[in-house]
Structures are given as C-alpha cells and as structure tokens.
Amino acid sequence: MAGQETHSVLVFDTPKKLRRFHVAAMVIDEENNSVWVGGFLNWPERPEAEDLLEHYRADAIAAFAHQDIDDARPATIHVAQVHELPDVPRTPVGPPPKHWHIDLDFVCHNVKFGMLLEAVFSWPEEPSGDTLSAMTHVMIADALSVRGEGPSWADEAEIVTIAVRETDEPTTYPELPAA
Numbered sequence: 001m002a003g004q005e006t007h008s009v010l011v012f013d014t015p016k017k018l019r020r021f022h023v024a025a026m027v028i029d030e031e032n033n034s035v036w037v038g039g040f041l042n043w044p045e046r047p048e049a050e051d052l053l054e055h056y057r058a059d060a061i062a063a064f065a066h067q068d069i070d071d072a073r074p075a076t077i078h079v080a081q082v083h084e085l086p087d088v089p090r091t092p093v094g095p096p097p098k099h100w101h102i103d104l105d106f107v108c109h110n111v112k113f114g115m116l117l118e119a120v121f122s123w124p125e126e127p128s129g130d131t132l133s134a135m136t137h138v139m140i141a142d143a144l145s146v147r148g149e150g151p152s153w154a155d156e157a158e159i160v161t162i163a164v165r166e167t168d169e170p171t172t173y174p175e176l177p178a179a
Contacts, residue, residue: 016044018176020085022145025052027060029072035063038080040142042176046082053077083145086154088173089121089134097122101167102132105160106140111149114160119172126164136162138173 023038037056057074064072091097099120107114117139127135141151
C-alpha cells in the first residue's frame, strides 16, 4: 500500500548454552568385543545414543587397541547412564575473578558414600553463603554421578568439613561457551 513502510526483521540463531553431562556407555564392535567409554561431556542437549557413539568412536577404537584388537569397528553403543549435572556458578561481571581452591569432605548417608574432594573455582571474592553452596553442590553432584548414583543425591549430602583458600591453580570448572 502506498504510504506504508515495510520493515525487515533479521532473525539470528541464538547459540544454545552447553549443558554438563556425565556419561557411561559400552561400545560393541562388529565382532562382539566391548569396551567402556564415557566421562564428562559438554553438549547443547541431552545426547542420543547415536551422538554418543560418534563422539566416543575414537576413544572406543583406542580402548579396543589397548586390548590388542586393532581392527575394531564400533557398531553399537549401550548407554548405562547419562546424568545431567548442575550448572557451575557463572563468574559475575565486575572485578576480575580470583581462583579459589575448595577442599571438601562430604558424606551421603542414603547411598553410604563419602569422599574428600577438591576443586578450583573462579570468583571475584572468597566464595561464601549461596555461592559456596552452589560450588560444593556441583562438586558433590559430579562425584556421585561418577560413582553411578546420579547428581540428585547431592541434595542429601552432608558436608563434614570445608576449607577455601586463594590459589594460582587453573580452574577445575572453566566457563562453558555457547554451542
């Protein structure tokens, strides 16, 4: 129509935030040999079995070679667990962050498991209160996921001792970029 302006709208794909997972899976080759693969994985969404087979293909081939199976061709994957892990607290905008080493002793009576943990986080000032709670929750959830219990048990854990000190060590939990 005459006298009306038209406007174009540009739509940009917003990158997805990477999420944290712990994976344990068994890869089977064409000859029915098997190896376990997995570990911590940063992925934009809950990974499907096919994604995991492709992602861990090289690890599986190396594990087969370690068993003197040099011509293995990973064929299938059986996923034992994919635990989504809590987000790491994001460093706030402001003063430059420092690195904080956290020593943590915890016990989770419900699963009869306890452990001494240590990690380094980036934060502008010595973490305390809710920030320190979020950091220790990440540490405990990761430990319980590696054990196979899953991160939800972190809510049931009891902290026995905790110590925080400034350090020059690299961070254990670097900030994740967008996918």
